[in-house]
Amino acid sequence: MAFYAHKRVEPDGEMSRQTVYAHLIGTAQRAGQCLRSVGLENTGYLAGLLHDMGKYTEEFQQYLEAGDPGRRGSVIHTFQGCRYMMEIFHGEGATFPEIVCAELIAFAIGAHHGLFDCVDPAQRLGFSYRCEKKDISYEAAAAALLSEIPEREIRARFKKAAAEVDGIMGRLDEAYGDDRDYAFETGLLARLILSAVIEGDRHDTGAFMSGPHLRTWPEDMGPVWEGRLAYLEGKLAQFPQETPVEKARHAISERCRAFASREPGIFRLNVPTGGGKTLSSLRYALAHGRIYHKNRLIFVSPLLSILEQNARVIHEYVGDDGLILEHHSNVVQTGLSREELDERELLVQSWEAPIIITTLVQLLDTLFAGKTTAVRRFQALCGSVIVIDEVQTVPAKMLTLFNLAVQFLSEQCAATVVLCSATQPELECAAHPLREKPEEMVPRDETLWAAFHRTELIRLPDRRLEELPEWIAEQMETTESLLVVCNKKSEAAYLLEKTKSEEYGSFHLSAGMCMQNRRDVLEALRTALARREKVLCIATQVIEAGVDISFDAVVRLTAGMDSVVQAAGRCNRGGESRVPRPVYTVNCADEKLGMLRDIRRGKDATLSLMEAFQRMPEKLGGNLFSEEAIRYYYRAVYRDMAEGEQDYYIKEQGTSLFDLMADNRRYADEGCAGAEMFCLRQAFKTAGRYFSVFQEDTTDVLVPYGKGKELIAELCGERCRHDAEHRAAVLQEAAAYCVGIYPYQKKQLEEKGALHSVCDDCARALAEGFYDDTVGLVTETEKHEFWEVRE
Structure with missing residues (x-):
């Protein structure tokens, strides 16, 4: 009997079929190739070879021939290969490396269409469930498999795979010993192997179903990086080197270029605002990639505003858009052909491009989220250079996950990781620290940093919110342009209302405004500044990063030092004044931050730093922006965190994501019968379901x-209702006109009849009268009680 994995209809109506054997070999080759650079080629190959063993059954063949989309997934085909691995290689007499290798491969096979828990919240054992499942025609599938792939070949491949796994487990044991971090890293290893299988499966299936779409790249990318580096350095050679700032930028770039020869590892890049960080890190990545034959370069930014700014620079100085994939929500795809859209979708799914520009959310999803589309990209991180901009924006709740993942990428995945920030977090002092302090690519040099000394930080006495408008008005008498950055939208709206004057232009920016509204305000604001008009801008932290704009003075309501430094970066940004300009920080004495825990913690740590600085300024570098001061700040932040708070605590489960992804003590305890038989006890599926980088209890609403x-109006029309492609294009364009609302806001608006669904409930729209072009989203509560609004 012939066994088929997939079928497709040809243009002439004939049916073409791919055999299971051909699919297994294609998947195995691709999975092995994905893991070659990290020494796991045989492991990936064997997992790919057995991943669809369950398609060697009459039940699956009948399902395939029936072609009923409604029955998708109704025939189990992932359990058989999982059971085969466990029965043949996990039994009595197996060595520890063989047991671990068998579980890793069995997990990859069993999870390639969806993660499963090795021990779930009900204390059920994932491997046992798959091995004991009845009526899956296991014996018939095994016999059919072995008729095409000899058992001796499988055993020989497993022996090589076990040796590969033994090597990695030895390194993990040496680094962590038998502790929880060791178990967590083992879980990441399982995810990596699974990633390669998913990539192999989807890649081979796609090639059969619709033909190869993607451009292929040489196995050695060194010559590609060499050509792009020469192009970049040719453009850099044209830069003037006359002013102190230009000379300092050149020196920083040269030091990054020289540092590229260092062995791969985890490094820090701390460059002052305006120091040319994007170009210097790009130059380093290209040079390092050429020397160490890296597969790809990945540039990560926390905010779309920063990403878009960095992307423009990277496109211009790489000089070949065909090398670059941007993976984020603001990519505009209009004007692309169907074939180009299909190719882009494939690239986004696999990150099969030499240079990736993406968001922090996408990177962290790749490492921890539960969807197989996210897991698939993990293999693309192997043998790469990963540049993470504004690393201090990694949420405090996931410091443990982040540190251990970065360590894994560096030590087990042959990746080089560059952590960029002007306020470097003390990751080596976290609860689960980086094992070694990352080396500075450009050590602080006062002779260089002096060129970027554009501001002076001044601490003001505490003031109540109602006292601030009078003080701001006084400043506007002597200041041409002033930026005030608040912690809450309600504070910004209140100050805007109380400081309006005919003597100057008033501007407002907050997350309550849709992106297009903020872009329009920024354009008008830049025009006014360029004309040297007198302006006052009241904003929330949306203006602090990725916004290239400069004011004569800045006021920052006390927050974390990372936010204070970012706000300071909007003052005298271009060195318009040779004399440092003032950046004021003021504690709003009656501010309520109960629901904004991270802002409150950062504010408390900053106040602690300022008090310490008053007592011993010389021990803190004589400057609140010094490395010593920033280190003090982050240690104060970490001290304020409860035990386990950095582990991503999940209240509903009574445990943390770290626990679920490590040894799973919450469920794989002494009362869990049989758990001791397995090395892998992680609750992968449960952890993936709860993982989210940022709070996601918001609903996007399209605003008028x-x-x-x-x-x-278009989404309410007939064409959007019946034309899916047109509807998708309109929804993509509408993203710039959306605002995220919290559940309490949604409830208020629904009670007022201010929300309605459009296009068969594919989106929500806000009624006229509930959006103000100046302050954004408004409700009756927000209009009259600015300082009582929950943020």
Whole structure:
């Protein structure tokens, strides 16, 4: 009997079929190739070879021939290969490396269409469930498999795979010993192997179903990096080196270039605002990639505003857009052909491009999220250079996950990781620290840093919110342009209302405004500044990063030092004044931050630093922006965190994501019968379901701002209801006219009849009268009680 894995209809109506054997070999080769650079080629190959063993059954063949989409997934085909690995290689007499290798491969096979828990919250054992499942035609599948792939070949491949796994487990044991971090890293190893299988399976299936779409790249990318480096350095050679700032930027770039010859590892890049960090890190990545034959370069930014700014620089100085994939929500795809759209979708799924520009959310999802589309990209991190911009924005709740993942990428995945920030977090002092302090790529040099000394930080006496408008008005008498950055939207709205004057232009920016509204305000604000008009801008932290704009003075309501430094970066940004300009920080004495825990913690740590600085300024570098001061700040932040708080605590489960992804003590305890038989006890599926980088209890609402009104009308029309492609294009354009609302806001708006669904409930739209072009989203509560609004 012939066994088929997939079928497709040809243009002439004939049916083509791919045999299971051909699919297994194609998947195995691709999975092995993905893991070659990290010494796991045989492990990946064998997992790919057995991943669809369950398709060697009559039940699956009948399902395939029936071609009923409604029955998708109704025939189990992932359990058989999982059981085969466990029965043949996990039995009595198996060595520890063989047991671990068998479990890793069995997990990859069993999870390639969806993660499963090795021990779940009900204390059920994932491997046992798959091995004991009845009516899956296991014996018939095994016999059919072995008729095409000899058992001796499988055993020989397993012996090589076990040796590969033994090597990695030895390194993990040496680094961590028998502790929880060791178990967590083992879980990441399982995810990596699974990633390669998913990539192999989807890649081979896609090639059969629709033909190869993707451009292929040489196995050795060194010559590609060499050519792009020469192009970049040719453009850099044209830069002037006359002013102190230009000379300092050149020196920083040269030091990054020289550092590229260092062995791969985890490094820090701390460059002052305006120091040319994007170009210097790109130059380093290209040079390091050429020397160490890296597979790809990955540039990560926390905010879309920063990403888009960095992307423009990277595109210009790489000089070949065909090398670059941008993976983020603001990519505009209009004008692309169907074939180009299909290719882009494939690239996004696999990150099969030499240079990736993406968000922190996408990177962390790749490492921890539960969807197989996210897991698939993990293999693309192997043998790469990963540059993470503004690393201090990694949420405090996931410091443990982040540190251990970065360590794994560096030590087990042959990746080089560059942590960029002007306020470097003390990751080596976290609860689960980086094992070694990352080396500075450009050690602080006062002779260089002096060129970027554009501001002076001044601490003001505490003031109540109602006292601030009078003080701001006084400053506007002597200041041409002033930026005030608040911690809450309600504070910004209140100050905007109380400081309006005919003597100057007033501007407002907050997350309550849709992106297009903020872009329009920024454009008007830049125009006013360029004309040297007198302006006051009241904003929230949305203006602090990735916004290239400069004011004569800045006021920052006390927050974390990372936020204070970012706000300071909007003052005298271009060195317009040779004399340092003031950046004021003021503690809002009656501020309520109960629901904003991270902001409150950062504010408390900053106040602690300022008090310490008053007592011993010389021990803190004589400057609140010094490395010593920033280190003090982060240690104060970490001290304030409860035990386990950095582990991503999950209240509903009574445990943490770290626990679920490590040894799973919450469920794989002494009362869990049989758990001791397995090395892998992680609750992968449960952990993936709970993982989210940022709070996701918001609902996106399309607002009637500018073209948003037309888009709402379009989505209510007949064409969007019946034309899926047109609807998708309109929804993509509408993203710039959306605002995220919290459950309490949603409830208020629904009670007022201010929300309605459009296009068969594919989106929500806000009614006229509930969006103000100046302050954004408004409700009756927010109009009258600015300082009582929950953020």
